[in-house]
Amino acid sequence: MKKNILYLLIIVLLSVTSCYEDLGNYDYKEVEDPTVIGLQDNIFVGYIGDSLIIEPKVTHSLAGTDALTFDWEIANHLELKGEFYKGSTLRFLFNLKPAIYSAKLTITNQTNGMKYFYNFKIEGRTEFSTGTAILSNDGGIARLSFVKAGNVLIPNLYEGLHGENLPNDPKQILIVDNYYTQSYHIVTGEINKPGVILEAATMLRTRYLKDNFFETPDPIVANSLKTHPAGAISHGVINGKLYCGTWQTFSGSPVYGLFGARAAGDYELSPWFNFYGAHYLGYDVNKKQLLQFDMNLGFTGLNYTVIPAMQESGKDSFDPKDMKVDLLYMQDLNPENSYAFGKDANGIIYEYKFDTEPTVFFPKRKVQFPGASLIRENTKWQGSQFDVIFFTSDDKIYRYVPDNQDLRPLEADFSGKTVTMIKLIDNDLLIAGVEGSIYYLDVSTGKYGSVYRVIDNIPGSPVDVVVRK
DSSP, X not given: OHHHHHHHHHHHHHHHHHHHHHTTOOOOOOOOOOEEXXXXXXXXXXXXXXXXXXXXXXXXXXXXXXXXXXXXXXXETTTTEEEEEXXXXXXXEOOOOSSEEXXXXXXXXXXXXXXXXXXXXXXXXXXXXXXXXXXXXXXXXXXXXXXXXTTEEEOSHHHHHHSSOOXXXXXXXXXXXXXXXXXXXXXXXETTEXXXXXXXXXXXXXXXXXXXXXXXXXXXXXXXXXXXXXXXXXXXXXXXXXXXXOOSSOTTSTTTTOBOSOOOSSXXXXXXXXXXXXXXXXXXXXXXXXXXXXXXXOEEETOSEEOOOOOOTTOBOOOTTOOOSXXXXXXXXXXXXXXXXXXXXXXXXXXXXXXXXXXXXXXXXXXXXXXXXXXXXXXXXXXXXXXXXXXXXXXXXXXXXXXXXXXXEOSOOOTTOOOOXXXXXXXXXXXXXXXXXXXXXXXXXXXXXXXXXXXXXXXXEEEXXXXXX
């Protein structure tokens, strides 16, 4: 027994000694990480049909040897697969569809198995990815033109690509943009031919607008459409009724964006409507009253509470349920203020300021519009989030600030030509159209519409534009 205990003590002492002697036998070396310049978090642009070359600068003692390997991966979300390449330089003929792709470079040190990851993005483009699409009215016929980089104008683009004219009576062009697709919706007023939908990257037609319904109404007349704030669908007034593209499904689904059933109810809407995220506000042209709808097109109608806001000195309130005017224009300019303009039976034009929430309406003021004498049947309107409103009158554009009723013409001179279009871009660029031309006007803070760019030779008179940057 004593011998066993002795042997056990010897073994323990040897173990302790060996552990003690092992403490200083490790030689730690700092691992060298590669330094990569010109890649991480950048966006690289590839044009279809051209070579895409990405050549980051890599600094490492093993750079240029087989001990350092490079693997590139592009996540092709449109086709649900990965694109894989090897080598210190990513070089291939770019053939991915126009979109923004997530990508990653993996650098592996083969001597120790360490891997290093660098994320970046690739944007696929075509010649139509950036520029200005212009919809114009050429004697009642809709024309589509495109201005590429360098002010290169491509007129009559739709006819050239499709061998047919667009439907007659052009009204609008808007861009519908989501993760899986980008498209133009061209809206026209021709009965049963409300417009077309084009793939934005190629300008090729994907469908006629009348086919963008689960059940197409008959007849069908498009009054006005807007791009949904999410950018993925369009919604608006068709046949005087409120419609919205389907959004309650996967955005890559073939039925995503199709118009479902109209908002039920007894009403006929003006083309002017506002969407506030949680509800819609429309104007019944027959009953002369403002109506509410919920975000899912549920008809609320007049079932909202009117709470007059604190009245401004010398200003009247108004009853949104009994307006007694023909609506000329309505827009929500910012989260606090919306405006409407309407003409009563005596020809007096009133300006209305208000705010609204679901089931609640806050009238703020009603005043006679000081620019009433300048309003024409063909007056065009645009509003800025800074509570500035622009409108046309014959060959001039006016700037109006409702809060102080400051009214002044812009500086731009259109040589006597009637202004047929205005479009506000990012609150500081106003694009104006006259027969054969569009003008770029500076309306940023402290600027009053000086012209800094003109595009000529547009067929007919511009009706609407979309700028893609």
